[in-house]
Amino acid sequence: MITRTLPIRPTLLAATALLALSACKRNAPKAGQMPPQGVGVVTLHPSAVDIRTSLPGRTNAFEIAEVRPQVTGVIEKRLFVEGSDVIVGQQLYQIDASRYKATFDSAQGQLDQARARAVTASAQARRYRELVRTHAVSNQDYDNAVAAEKEALGQVMTARGQVESAQVDLAYTKMYAPITGRISRTITTVGALVTANQTQNLAIITRLDPIYVDVNLPAITLLRLRRELADGRIKPQPDGKVPVTVTMEDGTTFGQIGRMALAEVNVDTSTSTVVVRAIMPNPDKLLLPGMYVHAQLDEGTDPNALLVPQEAVSRNTHGDPQVWIVGADNTVSLRQVTLGQAMGSSWVVLSGLANGDRVVVSGVQKIRAGMKVAPQETPAPSDQTGASTAPASPAADKNGQ
Structure with missing residues (x-):
């Protein structure tokens, strides 16, 4: 009896291939399932931030005196140089x-x-x-x-x-300077007849040192600052004063530091702003009345400020700011926040976020609420040290500014 032996090698190879194919099918993702979307996140931590507000304003003279005659007569002498500095009590004119x-x-x-x-x-x-x-x-x-x-x-x-x-x-008949300052040009010459209580002045004296800087502060910002000071969120300056620095129209920084003197008690109903006045030293007479400047008010320090990058903030249909948050299970959710001032490329968060929250800063176009993501930590912006600010307020945030 003759027995035939079948070749074993091809049979074993086929069985092995079938087993491998079955394992691959079990390990492969289900149809339509995508890997988690990668997003860049920033983990928020509180830091000390200097609160500053930068606002446009105009310079105004500290004192102005119009020189007018109080008796009638002919001017015999003019005893000053036009455009020069005069001191109080200095004789300016001699009337006959x-x-x-x-x-x-x-x-x-x-x-x-x-x-x-x-x-x-x-x-x-x-x-x-x-x-x-x-x-x-x-x-x-x-x-x-x-x-x-x-x-x-x-x-x-x-x-x-x-x-x-x-x-x-x-x-x-001897006309004296009522204040110390810089005298203007005069349109009345020697030999001209002047009359008592005339409406036209002979010259104007303007005191330039110090000088006022008047800015319009939004009323809502003033309310926020007072509330944060009362709540202890902002620590005021040690001396209780608000330092003010000025940037001139050509972009250069004025070398002197002033202080905030007063805030008006009435709000302008047409602009909803309050006039804030600062006093600036002006020993070199570089600032002149009527100049356009930017005044920066150093209001104090927020020792526990949370800063969120501006690119992480989006807005809903009502214009309210919101951010994407990555939870502990790497699930994203949308959360509304309240923003304060702009700090360089970041916003100060007033409410809605807490220490340790992970905020999505990149990849937000491909995520939706409840989606699993693969977060990757992104370095925080360098301006989160609280070095400088730009003008902003909650009202400005709602307008998308």
Whole structure:
């Protein structure tokens, strides 16, 4: 009996291939299942941030005095250089004083005459006072002498008032600088006739050191700052003052540091802003009234600020800011937040986020709520150290600015 042996090698190879194919089918992803979407995230941690607000404004003079004549006359001298600095009490003009000198001399003479009559009347009243006791003169004569004395004293007072008035007018012929500052050009020359209380000024003196910087602060920002100071979120400056620095229109930083002086108590109904005034030292007279500047107010320090990158913030149909959050199970969800000021390329988060939250900063176009993602940590922006800020407010955030 002849037995045939089948070849074993091809049979084993086929069986092995079948087993491998079956294993691959079991390990392969189900139809339609995609791997987790990769996203870049930033983990939020609190940090100390200097709170600053930068606002446009205008410079205004600290003091302005219009030089106008208070007596009528012809200008004899101009005693200053146009555009120069003058000091308080410095004589600026000399008006012809001859008429006022004559009036003063006449008033002085009348005063001397009145004083002489008063001496005579007083002496007669004293004599009659002794004589009436011995009945050498009548009571009527004594009463007339007393009345004459009082009349003479009244004439002295009247004459003295006329002298003082003439003296004031004479003094007004010399026009002095009422304040220290820089004097403007003059349109009135020597020989011109000026009149008392005229509406046209002869020159204007402007005090340039210090100088005011007036900015319009949104009322909602002022409310936020006061609330955060009251809640202890912002630590004020040690001296309680608000330092102010100025950037001029050409982009250069003014070398002096001022301070906030006051905030108006009334809100402008047309702009919903409050005028905030700062006082800036201006020893070199570099700032002039009317200049356009940017004032930066150093309000204090937020020791526990959370900063979220601006690219992580999107907005819903109502304009409210929102961010994507990666949960502990790597599932993403959308969360609304409240933003404060802009800090470079980041926003200060007022509410909605907490320490340790992972915020999606890249890949947001391919994710949806409830999706599993593969988060990859992204370095936080360098400006999160709290070095500088740009103007912003919750109201500005809603407008997408």
